[in-house]
Amino acid sequence: MKNAPKIEADLIIPVPLNPLRYQERGFNQAVExxxxxxxxxxxPLRPDIVYRAQNTQKLAGLSPDERHKxxxxxxxxxGDKQKLLENKCVLIVDDIVTTGNTVKNLANALAKYNPxxxxxxxxxxxx
Numbered sequence: 001m002k003n004a005p006k007i008e009a010d011l012i013i014p015v016p017l018n019p020l021r022y023q024e025r026g027f028n029q030a031v032e033x034x035x036x037x038x039x040x041x042x043x044p045l046r047p048d049i050v051y052r053a054q055n056t057q058k059l060a061g062l063s064p065d066e067r068h069k070x071x072x073x074x075x076x077x078x079g080d081k082q083k084l085l086e087n088k089c090v091l092i093v094d095d096i097v098t099t100g101n102t103v104k105n106l107a108n109a110l111a112k113y114n115p116x117x118x119x120x121x122x123x124x125x126x127x
Contacts, residue, residue: 004037007119009091011084012038012045015106016075018055029095033123043091049081050106064099071102075109085113097122 014030022028031047038045053076062070077085090110092103103120110118 004040005121006041007091007121008089009043009119010088010116011049012043012091012093013049013106013110014045014047015092015094015102016047016050016052018052020055021058030093030123033095034093034121037093046084048078049084050075050077050109052076064101067099067101071105073105073109075106077109077113082113085110085115087114087116089117089119090115092118092120094120094122096124096126098126 012034014028014034017025017028028047031045034045037043052074054074056070056074092106092110094103097103097120100120103122107118107120
């Protein structure tokens, strides 16, 4: 993790999984991948702030336009967590960033609550 870029952030928000996919897997890969990063850089990992308001289909194999439509307006911030975003630097993390539509739509959902800034970090990207 010492070779991973250090991004100044107050909290890390992993992209939430489709609830059915989470139930199938039993874990969120983004959470698992970034636990060590969060610990190493002493930044709270907060998978409890955002949720997917709708079950979405698997994004693998969809075109960029289809991915955008599938994730548009799907992310919501829990009502009792909204104040946690105000004036905070937020780091969104995801296991795979392909087109960027998912993380962009999550950033748009978070932006409604006046964070000081939003950065994005992916573990993998397509070759």
